[in-house]
Amino acid sequence: MGTDVGSVAAPQATRREWLGLAVLALPTMLIAMDLTVLHLALPTLTADLRPGNTELLWIVDVYGFLIAGFLIPVGAIGDRIGRRRLLLIGAVAFAVASALSAFAVDPTMLIASRALLGIAGSTLMPSTLSLIRIMFQDPRQQGAAIGAWTGFFALGMVIGPLVGGTFLEWFWWGSVFLIGVPVMILLIILGPILLPEYRDRSVARPDAVSTILSVLGMLTLIFGLKRVAADGLTLESSAGIVIGLALGALFVSRQRKLRQPLVDLALFRNGMFVTALGMLLLATSLNAGAQFLVLQYLQLVRGLSPIQAGLWSLPITVGVTIGAMAGPALAQRMKLSTLLCGGMVVSGLGMVVLARVDGPSDLYLAVGGTAVIGLGIGPMISLGTGLIVQAAPPERAGAAAAMASTGSELGSALGIAAIGSVAFAVYRGDLSDRLPPGLPAPVGEAAKDTLAAAVDVARTLSAADETRLLAVARDAFVNGLQTIAIAGAVLAALLAVAAATLMRNAQMPGAPAGPETDGAPKPLEKADD
Known part of the structure; x- marks a missing residue:
C-alpha cells in the first residue's frame, strides 16, 4: 500500500x-x-x-x-x-x-x-x-x-x-x-x-513516571471523594484527597521540566482550548451520570427485567445519537456559541423533567428526561474534539486531539463516579433515617449499601417486611436521583452561560481529529505484513 x-x-x-x-x-x-x-x-x-x-x-x-x-x-x-x-x-x-x-x-x-x-x-x-x-x-x-x-x-x-x-x-x-x-x-x-x-x-518513549503520577493521582483523588460521599470527611478520605492532589502537583511540575512532556501544558494557556475541553468534560459527565442512575431506576425502582430495561434505554441512547449527528449540520446554519448554549439549555430542561420523577410510575419522565439531556449534549460531544483541536496551534493539533479524547473518556468516568457517589450518599443518609422498625440489624446495614443490595436482601424477609423495606429504599434512591437532577440543571445553566459568553468567537471546526498523539500521518515504515 x-x-x-x-x-x-x-x-x-x-x-x-x-x-x-x-x-x-x-x-x-x-x-x-x-x-x-x-x-x-x-x-x-x-x-x-x-x-x-x-x-x-x-x-x-x-x-x-x-x-x-x-x-x-x-x-x-x-x-x-x-x-x-x-x-x-x-x-x-x-x-x-x-x-x-x-x-x-x-x-x-x-x-x-x-x-x-x-x-x-x-x-x-x-x-x-x-x-x-x-x-x-x-x-x-x-x-x-x-x-x-x-x-x-x-x-x-x-x-x-x-x-x-x-x-x-x-x-x-x-x-x-x-x-x-x-x-x-x-x-x-x-x-x-x-x-x-x-x-x-x-x-x-512516553515518560513512565509521568504516567504513574497521573493515573495514581487521579485514582487516589477519586477514592478520597468516594469515601467522603460514603462516610463523610474521615482520616481515610482526607488522606486520599491530599495524596491525590499532591501527586497531581508533582505531575504538573514534572511536565514543566521534560523536553517532551506527556501533556503539553502550553495548550492550557489558550482560553478557548480550556473552555472547550472543560465543557466537553462536564457535558459528558452529566450525560454519563444521568444514564447510570436511570438504568438503575429501570430495574430496581420500576422492576423491569434486564431485556425490558434494555429496550426502554434505547430512547436514551437514540437521544444523544440524534444530537451528535445533528450538531455539525446545525453548526452550518447558526452561530456555534448559540448552538452550544441552546444545547445546554435543552439538557437543563431534561434535568428538570428528571427531577420530577417521584416513584416507579414515572417511567416516561425518567426515560424522556434522560433522552432530552442526551439530545442537548449531543452537539458538544460531536463538535468538541474539532473545537479543541482548532483552538490549539497547528503544530500541537495531535496533542490537542489526544487531550480531547482523554477529556471525553475522563468525563464519562467522572460522571459515574461523582454523580453516583453523591446519589448513593443521599440514598444512604435518607434510608438510615427511615428504615422500618423491627428489621434485623444485618439486613438494615446491607440495605444501606446500595439499592441493589436492598432489593436482594428484601427477598429474605416476610412479605410485609419486604414491601416496607422496598418502599423506603426505592423512595430514598429516587430522592438521590432528584438531588442529582436539580444539581445537573444548575450545572447545565452555567454551561449555557459559558457557551454564550466564553465561546462567542468560536468558529465551526473542521473534520474532527482522532484520539492520537501524533499530528499528520507520517509515511509508513517498511514492516512485515
Whole structure:
C-alpha cells in the first residue's frame, strides 16, 4: 500500500482496506458497548458478589478512568512499536481481561480485571483511528471511513444496553463480558492479514513516571471523594484527597521540566482550548451520570427485567445519537456559541423533567428526561474534539486531539463516579433515617449499601417486611436521583452561560481529529505484513 502523502493524487483504497475497516469497526463498537453494558448487570452482580457502594462504583468506573489515563502514553508506545502490533497485543489483553471479569469471584477480583480491561481498551482506541488515517489516503475516502468508524462507536452505545439485557435474560451477569472474547479473537486472526503496520521510531518513549503520577493521582483523588460521599470527611478520605492532589502537583511540575512532556501544558494557556475541553468534560459527565442512575431506576425502582430495561434505554441512547449527528449540520446554519448554549439549555430542561420523577410510575419522565439531556449534549460531544483541536496551534493539533479524547473518556468516568457517589450518599443518609422498625440489624446495614443490595436482601424477609423495606429504599434512591437532577440543571445553566459568553468567537471546526498523539500521518515504515 502506498503512503506517499506528498503525491498529487492520493492512492485509492482497495478492497483490502475496506475489509480492514470492517475489522477495525468491531473493537470500536465493543469499547462503546462496554461503557454501558455493565449497568444492566448490576442488580444480579450485586446479589452474587455483594459489593459495597464504593466497590460497586469502582467496578463500574475504573474501566473508563484507566482508558482515559493511558490513552496519551499508549498512543506514543504505538508509534514506536507499531500501531498494528499494539492493537493485536491489546486485543489479546482485552480478551483475557474479559474472561477474568466474567468469572470474578469477589468484588476485588472484578475491580482488578475491569482495570486491566480499561488499560487494554486504551490500546484499541488510538490504534484503530490512526490506522484508518493511514489506510485511507484519499480525503473523501478517509472522511467516509472515519464517518463509518464514528457510526459503529455510536451503534455500540445504542445496542449496548439491549445486547446486555438480552444476555442477562438467558445467562448469568458475567456473560456480558464474554461478548468481547470472540470479537477479539476475530481481530487477532484477521488483523495481520488486512491491516498495515505503522511505526515512527523518532517518537520519544512516553515518560513512565509521568504516567504513574497521573493515573495514581487521579485514582487516589477519586477514592478520597468516594469515601467522603460514603462516610463523610474521615482520616481515610482526607488522606486520599491530599495524596491525590499532591501527586497531581508533582505531575504538573514534572511536565514543566521534560523536553517532551506527556501533556503539553502550553495548550492550557489558550482560553478557548480550556473552555472547550472543560465543557466537553462536564457535558459528558452529566450525560454519563444521568444514564447510570436511570438504568438503575429501570430495574430496581420500576422492576423491569434486564431485556425490558434494555429496550426502554434505547430512547436514551437514540437521544444523544440524534444530537451528535445533528450538531455539525446545525453548526452550518447558526452561530456555534448559540448552538452550544441552546444545547445546554435543552439538557437543563431534561434535568428538570428528571427531577420530577417521584416513584416507579414515572417511567416516561425518567426515560424522556434522560433522552432530552442526551439530545442537548449531543452537539458538544460531536463538535468538541474539532473545537479543541482548532483552538490549539497547528503544530500541537495531535496533542490537542489526544487531550480531547482523554477529556471525553475522563468525563464519562467522572460522571459515574461523582454523580453516583453523591446519589448513593443521599440514598444512604435518607434510608438510615427511615428504615422500618423491627428489621434485623444485618439486613438494615446491607440495605444501606446500595439499592441493589436492598432489593436482594428484601427477598429474605416476610412479605410485609419486604414491601416496607422496598418502599423506603426505592423512595430514598429516587430522592438521590432528584438531588442529582436539580444539581445537573444548575450545572447545565452555567454551561449555557459559558457557551454564550466564553465561546462567542468560536468558529465551526473542521473534520474532527482522532484520539492520537501524533499530528499528520507520517509515511509508513517498511514492516512485515
